Amino acid sequence: MKVSGFTIARNAVKFGYPIEESLRSLLPLVDELVVGVGDGEDSTWDVVNGIGDGKIKPFRSVWDMSQHDGGMLLSEQTNIALARCTGDWAVYLQSDELLHETEIDTIRRRLLQHLARPTEALSFLYVHFYGSYGTVQDNWCTWYRREVRAVKTGRGITSVGDAAGFKLRDGNRLRRLIRADSGAHVYHYGWVRPPDVMVEKQQAVLRLYEGDDKSAAIPEYARVKAGQPYRMLGHLRRFTSTHPALMRRAATVQSWTFDAGIEHQPARWIRYLRIVAECPRDSMRVFVSRLLLTWNTYVPYPKLR
Numbered sequence: 001m002k003v004s005g006f007t008i009a010r011n012a013v014k015f016g017y018p019i020e021e022s023l024r025s026l027l028p029l030v031d032e033l034v035v036g037v038g039d040g041e042d043s044t045w046d047v048v049n050g051i052g053d054g055k056i057k058p059f060r061s062v063w064d065m066s067q068h069d070g071g072m073l074l075s076e077q078t079n080i081a082l083a084r085c086t087g088d089w090a091v092y093l094q095s096d097e098l099l100h101e102t103e104i105d106t107i108r109r110r111l112l113q114h115l116a117r118p119t120e121a122l123s124f125l126y127v128h129f130y131g132s133y134g135t136v137q138d139n140w141c142t143w144y145r146r147e148v149r150a151v152k153t154g155r156g157i158t159s160v161g162d163a164a165g166f167k168l169r170d171g172n173r174l175r176r177l178i179r180a181d182s183g184a185h186v187y188h189y190g191w192v193r194p195p196d197v198m199v200e201k202q203q204a205v206l207r208l209y210e211g212d213d214k215s216a217a218i219p220e221y222a223r224v225k226a227g228q229p230y231r232m233l234g235h236l237r238r239f240t241s242t243h244p245a246l247m248r249r250a251a252t253v254q255s256w257t258f259d260a261g262i263e264h265q266p267a268r269w270i271r272y273l274r275i276v277a278e279c280p281r282d283s284m285r286v287f288v289s290r291l292l293l294t295w296n297t298y299v300p301y302p303k304l305r
Helices: 019-029 044-050 072-082 101-113 195-217 219-225 245-252 268-278 280-298
Strands: 003-009 032-038 056-061 089-092 121-130 135-137 146-152 157-160 165-170 173-175 179-191 236-238
Touching: 003 019, 003 072, 019 032, 019 044, 019 101, 019 245, 032 044, 032 072, 044 056, 072 089, 072 157, 101 121, 101 179, 146 165, 146 179, 179 280, 268 280
Parallel strands: 003 032, 003 089, 032 056, 121 179
Antiparallel strands: 089 146, 121 135, 121 146, 135 236, 157 165, 165 173
16 A cells, blocks of 8 residues: 655745644655645745655645635645645645644554545544644534545545545536545644734735735735734633644744633533534534444445545
């Protein structure tokens, strides 16, 4: 079994993405690591090449920044990188995501277990850090709990939307993948930066989705421009586990303070009841997804999507 890794990055250093740590977390799992580096204004290319691992296969890519169709540029660039993968499996991380070193063997076993099965992808459980390295989001209604991060190659599987997930191209339509559980987590650090860097990063993301003219006109842009990058409060919890080793130093030397307001939140069971009441369809989707993943993970011939 050959395993490829792949990712894309542009201005990762400028906007505080832990790109080097992300790549290093993936290297122990893969036989090659394809990295598409966009034509930015910082040292991202140098950081990627500076890792000095022969598995890394970087290439330069031109991003058409005039595209503002809901982040479709991101899936376009992701598919360019995916097309360069030569493994049986291709494992994807965004440049603010890491794997935990203690789960690498688990992921490898699942990849091997499902290599000859109809399974098309593996799903990972997410840990979304928010505001600081010590707090995470705890609301499945507004924050995705799982995403596909490992797909089989050569089957027409493609990145969709803003590169958050994958589907299979079946003629003129896209269908959901047959997914199994990876048994592992993705640690997402996209919302952990000093407030000033977070503001700049969010403005750049809004421009990527909407363009300069539209983004400047929406309330979200004005709020971010006013220096208020963290507003999704009320459903946070303390992170009591361990960070991937590559992020522990950053978590120890965090240079800013973040008022999570956890002490003012209702009890967890009350919050969960409110989430179910406010988002019944999403709550049911989470429940059904869990059942399907369990079935597909342990039944030799999964057919459920």
